[in-house]
Amino acid sequence: MNEMTEDVAVVGGGAAGLAAATRAKETGAERVLVLDRNSELGGILPQCVHTGFGLHHFKENLTGPEYITRFVDRARALGVESKLDTMVLRLRPGGEIVAANSPDGLFKIKAKSIVLAMGCRERTRGALGIPGERPAGVFTAGTAQRLMDIEGFMPGKRVVVLGSGDVGLIVARRFAVEGAKVEAVVEILPYPGGLARNIIQCLEDFDIPLLLSHTVTAVHGAERVSGVSVAGVDEKGNPIAGTERTIPCDTLVLSVGLIPENELSEEAGIVLDPLTGGPVVDQHMETSVPGIFACGNAVHVHDLVDHVTETGMTAGSSAAKFARGELETLRNRVRMRPGSGVRYVVPQIISGDRPVTVYLRVRNPVRNATIRAGDIAFPLRAARPAETVTLEFTERRIEKLIGKAELEVGMEEQKPVD
Amino acid sequence: MKADAVIVGAGIVGSTIARELSKYDIEVTVVEKEVDVAFGSPTKANTGVVHPGFDDPPGTTRAKHCSRGNALWHEIAREVGAPFEEVGSLVVALKDEEIEVLEGLKHRGDTNGVPGLEIVTDEDRLRRIEPNLNTGAVAALLAPTAAITSPYELAMAMMENAVRNGVRTCFETEVTGITVKQDRVRGIQTTKGEIETQFVVNAAGLWADKISSMVGLNRFTIHPRKGEYYILDKKAGSLSRHVIFPTPSPISKGIVVTPTVEGNTLIGPNAQDIEDKRDLATTRDGLVEVWAGACKLIPSIADKRNMMVTNFCGLRPEPDTNDFIVGRSETIDGFINAAGMRSPGLSSAPSVALTIVELLRESGAELRQKSTFNPMRKPMDKPMRILDSGSAQKLIEQDPDYGYVVCRCEHVTKGEILEAIRRGATTVDGVKFRTRAGMGRCQGGFCGPHVLKLMSEELKIPAQRVTKRGGESRILLGGAKELLRGGDSNE
Numbered sequence: 072m073n074e075m076t077e078d079v080a081v082v083g084g085g086a087a088g089l090a091a092a093t094r095a096k097e098t099g100a101e102r103v104l105v106l107d108r109n110s111e112l113g114g115i116l117p118q119c120v121h122t123g124f125g126l127h128h129f130k131e132n133l134t135g136p137e138y139i140t141r142f143v144d145r146a147r148a149l150g151v152e153s154k155l156d157t158m159v160l161r162l163r164p165g166g167e168i169v170a171a172n173s174p175d176g177l178f179k180i181k182a183k184s185i186v187l188a189m190g191c192r193e194r195t196r197g198a199l200g201i202p203g204e205r206p207a208g209v210f211t212a213g214t215a216q217r218l219m220d221i222e223g224f225m226p227g228k229r230v231v232v233l234g235s236g237d238v239g240l241i242v243a244r245r246f247a248v249e250g251a252k253v254e255a256v257v258e259i260l261p262y263p264g265g266l267a268r269n270i271i272q273c274l275e276d277f278d279i280p281l282l283l284s285h286t287v288t289a290v291h292g293a294e295r296v297s298g299v300s301v302a303g304v305d306e307k308g309n310p311i312a313g314t315e316r317t318i319p320c321d322t323l324v325l326s327v328g329l330i331p332e333n334e335l336s337e338e339a340g341i342v343l344d345p346l347t348g349g350p351v352v353d354q355h356m357e358t359s360v361p362g363i364f365a366c367g368n369a370v371h372v373h374d375l376v377d378h379v380t381e382t383g384m385t386a387g388s389s390a391a392k393f394a395r396g397e398l399e400t401l402r403n404r405v406r407m408r409p410g411s412g413v414r415y416v417v418p419q420i421i422s423g424d425r426p427v428t429v430y431l432r433v434r435n436p437v438r439n440a441t442i443r444a445g446d447i448a449f450p451l452r453a454a455r456p457a458e459t460v461t462l463e464f465t466e467r468r469i470e471k472l473i474g475k476a477e478l479e480v481g482m483e484e485q486k487p488v489d
Numbered sequence: 490m491k492a493d494a495v496i497v498g499a500g501i502v503g504s505t506i507a508r509e510l511s512k513y514d515i516e517v518t519v520v521e522k523e524v525d526v527a528f529g530s531p532t533k534a535n536t537g538v539v540h541p542g543f544d545d546p547p548g549t550t551r552a553k554h555c556s557r558g559n560a561l562w563h564e565i566a567r568e569v570g571a572p573f574e575e576v577g578s579l580v581v582a583l584k585d586e587e588i589e590v591l592e593g594l595k596h597r598g599d600t601n602g603v604p605g606l607e608i609v610t611d612e613d614r615l616r617r618i619e620p621n622l623n624t625g626a627v628a629a630l631l632a633p634t635a636a637i638t639s640p641y642e643l644a645m646a647m648m649e650n651a652v653r654n655g656v657r658t659c660f661e662t663e664v665t666g667i668t669v670k671q672d673r674v675r676g677i678q679t680t681k682g683e684i685e686t687q688f689v690v691n692a693a694g695l696w697a698d699k700i701s702s703m704v705g706l707n708r709f710t711i712h713p714r715k716g717e718y719y720i721l722d723k724k725a726g727s728l729s730r731h732v733i734f735p736t737p738s739p740i741s742k743g744i745v746v747t748p749t750v751e752g753n754t755l756i757g758p759n760a761q762d763i764e765d766k767r768d769l770a771t772t773r774d775g776l777v778e779v780w781a782g783a784c785k786l787i788p789s790i791a792d793k794r795n796m797m798v799t800n801f802c803g804l805r806p807e808p809d810t811n812d813f814i815v816g817r818s819e820t821i822d823g824f825i826n827a828a829g830m831r832s833p834g835l836s837s838a839p840s841v842a843l844t845i846v847e848l849l850r851e852s853g854a855e856l857r858q859k860s861t862f863n864p865m866r867k868p869m870d871k872p873m874r875i876l877d878s879g880s881a882q883k884l885i886e887q888d889p890d891y892g893y894v895v896c897r898c899e900h901v902t903k904g905e906i907l908e909a910i911r912r913g914a915t916t917v918d919g920v921k922f923r924t925r926a927g928m929g930r931c932q933g934g935f936c937g938p939h940v941l942k943l944m945s946e947e948l949k950i951p952a953q954r955v956t957k958r959g960g961e962s963r964i965l966l967g968g969a970k971e972l973l974r975g976g977d978s979n980e
Contacts, residue, residue: 072882108897158894160876169876173889173903177882195932197799200719202771205801207917207957207964211934218965222938224952225967250972293767294962310773321966334724 072169073178078394079387080168080182081105082159082335085114086376087367088188089142089151090383091390095186096149100391104180105146105153106170112146112153113139114190115213116376118220121241127377138376162187162339164360183394184362186386187336187350191368194328196290203289208296212242212326219245227322231299232256233287236264236457237374239326244273246324253279254318257301259286259308262436264457287323288315296321329372339363346415347371353401353420354427356386357393364390371417371430374459378430405472407444410481412437414456421464423472429462431480441483446471448483492518492657494688494849495677497664497700499523500532501640501835502827502842503692504647508569509842510849511654513856518686519648519656520679522663522696524959525919527644530769531694531834533922534718534803535640536745536758538732540833541578541632543598543606544742550813552601554837554844559634561839569646570868571638572750578635578732579609579619581786582628587736591630594737598632605633621728621787635732639750640835641922649912650866654859660915661959664693667703667824674704674823688823688854690845695766695806697814697828704821709814711829713766713804714740716758717775719783720749722930725796728754733786742832744782746790751925756783756790758803771802798930807831815841817848825849869908869923873900895943896936898929906940910947918958920944941965 078100081088084107092105111117116124119135126132129141146153154172161169168180193211210218210226212234218226228251232243235258243253256274261284263270274281282301288310289300303314331349333341341350342359349370350358358365366386367379392398405423407416414432421427431442433454442449442460447468454460462480464472472478494510496503499521510517527533542556566573582588591608598606609615610628618631652658659681667689668676676685693700698711721728727748735743741760749755757779761772784791808814808829818824825848827841850856872881872891884904885892891904901924909923917933917940920926926940927933933940941964945952956962 108894156893158873158897158900160873160894160900171873171885171892171894173885173892176885176889176892177876192931193934195799195930195934197720197932198795198797198930200776200797200800202773202776202800204770207962210937214934214937217938219969222942222952223969224965225969225971226965228966228972249969288773289770291770293769294956294958294960337724 073175075104075178075180076102077104077180077182078102079104079184079186079390080180081186081188082162082168083107083114083188083190083369084109084112084153084155085188085190085367086116086139086142086379087190087369087383087386088114088186089139089146090380091186091188091364091366091387092151093142093145093149094384094387095391096151098388098391100394103151105151106157106159106168107153107155108158110156112143112155118217120220124376127375128380159335162335164339164363166362184364184390186390187358187363187365187369188367188383189332189335189369191329191331191372194325194330196325199325199327201287201290204292206290206292206294206296208292208322209290210322210324212238212324215324216242216245219249225249225251227251227324229254229320230322230324231287231318231320232324232326234258234264234326234328235281236326237266237269239324240265240269240273242324242326243279244277247277247279253277254320255280255282255301257282257285257287259284259304262455286310290323291317296323299323329368331369331371333369336365336369344415344419346409347417351419352417353404354418354422354425355389355398355401356382356418357389362393371415374457378459378461381428405475406477408477408479410479412482413442413480416480423469423475426466426469427464429464429480430459431462432456432459433482437482442480443483444480445475445478490518490682491685492516493686494690494854495520495684495686496690496692497677498529498692498694499526499644499648499658499660500529500692500694501527501535501644501647502694502830502838504644504651505838506690506692506827506842506845507651507656508647509839509846511651511656512858512862514859515854515856517656518659518684520659520662520664520677520684522661524660524916525914526648527641527922528918528958529694530803531806531830532640532644534716534801535835536747536755537638537640537749538578538745538747538836539573539636539638540836541598541603541606541634542601542833542836543594543603543630543632544737545597545601545833547597547600550815551833551837554813554815554840555833556601556603558833558837558840559636562636562638562836565839566638566643568864569650569866571643571646573636573638574750575634575636576731576748577631577633578734579629579631580734580736581622581626582736583623583625583785585627588628590736591628594630603632603634607631619730619733621789622733623786623788637732637747637750645923646866646868650864653866654862664700664703667700669704669821672821674821688825688849688852690825690827692827692830694830695804697806697826701826701828704818704824706818706821706824709829710809711806712809713763713768714807715761715763715768715775715802715804717771717779717800717802718755718757719776719779719800720798721754721756721793722796722798723752725754725793727752728787728790728793735782735786744779746783746787753798756780762807766804769802769804771800775802776800799932805831813837813841815844817852823852825852869905871905872902895939896924896926896929898931899925901926901936903943906943907947910944915948916956916958917941917944917964
């Protein structure tokens with residue numbers, strides 16, 4: 072088996088991986104290699120042809136391809152190496168990767184540090200357990216998007232979308248723009264998952280009905296989808312008897328959640344946070360295994376690519392430092408714990424003596440709330456579970472953390488949105 | 490077209506008979522209404538358990554064939570390179586009253602010649618051999634010869650070997666009639682034309698009663714019994730070591746928890762007698778029943794809801810006779826039934842196939858053994874499963890396509906997908922069932938578009954014509970912008 076040596080090896084060449092690779096190179100790593108399963112760099116972004124990317128990072132409104140091209144170009148200019156159509160098969164603590172591709176066969180990479188940026192995958196019909204027949208025409212949103220925007224095909228003409236997160240809304244609009252009829256977007260919760268602007272721009276502008284507090288209860292069709300049953304749900308999300316009706320359609324698109332991809336992390340013995348589905352990371356984005364860092368949607372599912380990029384940059388510079396033996400170990404390790412009304416907090420471990428950006432998600436929609444982290448209060452005007460809330464632990468704020476080993480981050484006051 | 494014998498149905502029974510007949514100097518054609526081997530629901534959605542043979546009342550045809558079939562499969566599965574593992578089974582008693590039922594089963598099994606049956610009452614030993622078993626279990630019938638296989642891979646392997654030995658297959662070919670002259674089979678009419686033949690073997694599964702009625706025989710009916718299943722993520726591991734059965738009910742062996750040959754846990758099936766042989770829909774209530782049934786045997790399944798990969802259902806072909814119908818027609822020469830092959834149909838198939846050979850001889854078929862018969866089939870190469878062997882590297886050097894992983898969840902390479910197409914896959918499911926591409930936790934979300942492209946290239950058809958499993962099950966409904974141009978993309 073051939074063996075390569077690298078300073079930093081990055082698993083995954085999407086937004087997180089490219090941010091990590093470029094930043095590692097910029098901060099002095101000599102040999103940086105990105106491994107990706109796809110035929111091109113960029114992860115999911117090349118198929119996200121809508122705008123809304125880069126508002127934070129570039130202060131510009133870019134499409135997915137435009138956003139990621141900047142990183143691809145930057146990586147090339149810096150001399151970041153990449154191996155595409157390449158599958159990482161094994162990851163071992165101590166920095167050994169086994170990968171495979173056609174030209175090289177099986178090969179080993181010894182890296183001084185490793186960045187995990189595998190992204191996430193979509194929840195499927197099977198994971199939801201939607202009963203019914205098993206016809207062709209059931210797609211996850213990302214697959215439908217890929218078929219339309221990369222492969223140039225129409226996966227359906229008469230569509231029901233389950234899930235009203237931003238991905239679901241945007242894919243509903245893509246179908247409508249392509250001339251397909253979107254019969255409905257169905258949402259199990261009593262409020263839409265996506266941003267208010269997307270409800271207007273993706274649904275209202277295209278006359279697509281939004282069915283709140285509804286779910287798909289069965290899929291019909293022997294060969295191709297012929298329809299789906301939808302029903303109203305109670306507060307627990309269970310279908311209400313007697314409310315079921317069938318919507319004729321040829322396609323069901325599922326946008327029902329994303330799951331961080333961490334099969335490799337698990338194999339390497341990296342500790343995962345059951346709340347995020349991703350590795351427990353510290354302020355450097357270092358995992359429980361020294362020298363292995365993680366970033367982007369592999370750590371937790373982000374709402375904005377700009378945040379993914381931020382975590383990638385942190386992981387990249389940390390990995391470069393680690394490769395040189397210069398990464399300062401955190402003298403203080405403050406374990407963050409989600410408190411009332413908070414689903415999770417990332418990073419799970421902060422230094423408590425250096426500024427850090429902390430991301431969290433709320434459990435329920437809130438308005439005019441306060442998030443309290445020990446003695447620090449962060450006012451929160453409004454937040455919904457689908458959005459990432461960013462807390463800046465500035466120099467001034469973290470002074471209040473000195474001497475703490477644990478920090479609960481919770482909602483002080485909760486006002487559920489109607 | 491002409492054939493010496495026509496087998497109706499390419500499920501596990503038809504495939505096994507085809508392979509048995511391919512040992513002889515006789516022209517055999519298999520007609521199947523589905524697009525591929527094993528695509529009918531009794532084989533595709535089968536638990537994949539090769540039963541030891543203790544369930545079947547002594548004296549029944551089922552009892553005659555099951556334990557013999559079990560013994561035969563050990564050798565045949567190896568020859569055709571299909572997965573087969575003798576993991577053993579446990580029928581579990583959760584109440585003292587059920588022990589009596591276990592004793593009854595053991596007695597039956599002993600009578601049927603099932604080797605090694607034992608009732609385990611030592612609870613420590615039960616825990617040791619099956620660590621996740623419900624602690625309330627008071628006893629279990631241990632059957633060491635129970636085995637697991639992949640039902641569709643097994644059927645596909647059997648048919649592939651049969652075809653290599655000269656059998657012809659006609660897919661998407663539905664039988665519409667059987668020509669009988671002077672009480673003798675003369676031919677078989679299909680949606681793709683007539684085949685002249687002297688012998689028809691009816692292995693039509695759910696539709697065997699319909700085929701039989703085509704020669705004017707209405708001695709039995711087949712009704713569908715629906716069984717629903719869940720399959721769990723490999724990450725959850727095999728939650729049981731054995732095939733675990735509850736104490737059986739009068740109509741069913743019950744909801745089983747079993748490891749699969751791939752290292753998943755499979756749970757199901759329930760047993761729902763229905764009317765419609767085309768009803769392949771899982772139901773909310775049925776799935777709830779399956780989950781609850783599994784939790785009774787292996788309680789830790791309760792917290793594996795997030796490990797569901799998919800749910801599906803199959804229909805068992807239940808004969809009103811409650812027994813297999815294996816025999817020559819008494820009135821129509823050349824018509825032979827391998828019908829009503831309910832559970833343990835898969836287990837019994839090789840034994841039934843031997844009987845079919847005898848029945849053909851009795852009906853006047855000349856069956857001479859062929860010297861050219863090759864019992865061996867080379868299994869598919871799966872380089873990513875044998876990473877440490879060194880032979881994976883060699884395989885990739887010979888064919889670089891084996892280095893390119895297309896299905897990331899199941900680590901299936903481009904080489905395997907192309908090989909599956911060469912071995913007869915014409916649909917996305919055909920590739921899936923031969924390679925496992927798309928069977929993992931992302932359910933084809935990532936590899937689906939790629940598999941589509943490979944199929945389009947390899948089969949030299951437009952991607953829009955690639956189907957999930959034949960008929961109108963197209964994956965794509967047109968090209969981009971077609972709808973905007975007002976064109977109907979159905980063509």
